[in-house]
Amino acid sequence: MRSAPSTAHRFDTLPEGEKKRQAVRQMFDSIAPRYDVMNKAMTFGLDSYWRRRALSLARLEAGATVLDLACGTGDFARLLASRQMEAIGLDYSGGMLARARRARASLCEGDAARMPFRDGSFDGLVSGFALRNFSDLAGTFAEIARVLRPAGRLALLEVAEPKLPLLRQVHGIWFNSIVPRLGAFSSDPAAYGYLPKSVAYLPPPAAMLEMLEQAGFYATRRHLLTGGVVQVLTARKR
Numbered sequence: 462m463r464s465a466p467s468t469a470h471r472f473d474t475l476p477e478g479e480k481k482r483q484a485v486r487q488m489f490d491s492i493a494p495r496y497d498v499m500n501k502a503m504t505f506g507l508d509s510y511w512r513r514r515a516l517s518l519a520r521l522e523a524g525a526t527v528l529d530l531a532c533g534t535g536d537f538a539r540l541l542a543s544r545q546m547e548a549i550g551l552d553y554s555g556g557m558l559a560r561a562r563r564a565r566a567s568l569c570e571g572d573a574a575r576m577p578f579r580d581g582s583f584d585g586l587v588s589g590f591a592l593r594n595f596s597d598l599a600g601t602f603a604e605i606a607r608v609l610r611p612a613g614r615l616a617l618l619e620v621a622e623p624k625l626p627l628l629r630q631v632h633g634i635w636f637n638s639i640v641p642r643l644g645a646f647s648s649d650p651a652a653y654g655y656l657p658k659s660v661a662y663l664p665p666p667a668a669m670l671e672m673l674e675q676a677g678f679y680a681t682r683r684h685l686l687t688g689g690v691v692q693v694l695t696a697r698k699r
C-alpha cells in the first residue's frame with residue numbers, strides 16, 4: 462500500500478493569496494482530529510482562559526447574537542452559548558466544523574472574506590487564533606465590519622511575542638522548537654512547522670489597529686495577556 466503523499470512542501474515558503482487559502486484549509490482538515498488535544502498541550506490549557514478573557518474584553522451581553530469567526534472545533538461558540546448568547550460559528554474547514562457539532566451553535570461552512578450573512582447581522586464577533594491564517598486580512602476586516610451592526614463589538618484573540626527578554630526566550634524555545642516536534646510526533650509535521658512560521662503573516666500591532674480603523678471601527682485597543690504571549694484586539698463598529 463502506498464503511503465499518503467507528503468504535505469511538508471506546502472509551507473517550505475509561506476504561500477500567499479489563493480495558494481495560502483487552499484493550503485491552510487487543507488492543513489486544518491488534516492489536523493482536525495488531533496486539534497483539541499494539541500491545543501491544550503501547546504497552551505498548557507491556557508487557551509480556555511484566554512477565550513474567557515477575550516470575551517469579557519468584548520463586553521457582550523446575554524442575549525446578544527455573536528459570530529465565532531473561524532470557529533474551528535467550536536470552543537468560542539461553546540463559551541458564547543454557556544453565557545446565554547446566540548452563537549453562530551463559521552469556518553471554511555469541513556474537518557474542523559465536523560468537530561464543532563457538539564457546540565450549541567448554528568454552524569456554517571464559508572470563507573471569512575466572503576461571509577454568507579446579511580449586513581448588520583451580529584451584535585458581536587469573536588475569533589480565536591485565526592488572523593494569521595486569513596489570506597486577505599484587510600478584506601476580512603471589511604467583511605467583519607459589514608456583518609456587524611453599528612456599535613457592534615469585536616474581540617480578536619491571536620498569538621503575540623512577549624516583550625520581557627526571559628519570557629521571550631523561554632516562549633521562543635517552546636513555540637519555535639518544542640511545539641513543532643510535539644506536533645510532528647502526534648499530528649502533522651508540516652502543520653506544526655507552519656505554526657511558528659505563520660506569525661510572520663501578522664502585521665505589526667499598530668498596523669493591525671490602523672487596518673481596523675480603515676475598515677470602519679473605533680475604540681480600537683490591543684490587550685496583552687499572560688505576559689504578552691497572546692493579544693486581544695477589541696473595537697466597535699462605527
Ligand SMILES: C[S@@+](CC[C@H](N)C(=O)[O-])C[C@H]1O[C@@H](n2cnc3c(N)ncnc32)[C@H](O)[C@@H]1O
Pocket residue numbers: 485486489500530531532533534535536537551552553554557571572573574588589590591594595596
Ligand atoms: C488555529 S484555528 C482556530 C480555531 C478556533 N477559533 C480556536 O480558537 O481554537 C484557525 C481556524 O481558522 C480557520 N480559517 C482560516 N482561514 C479561514 C477563512 N478564510 N475562512 C474561514 N475560516 C478560516 C481554519 O479552518 C481553522 O479552523
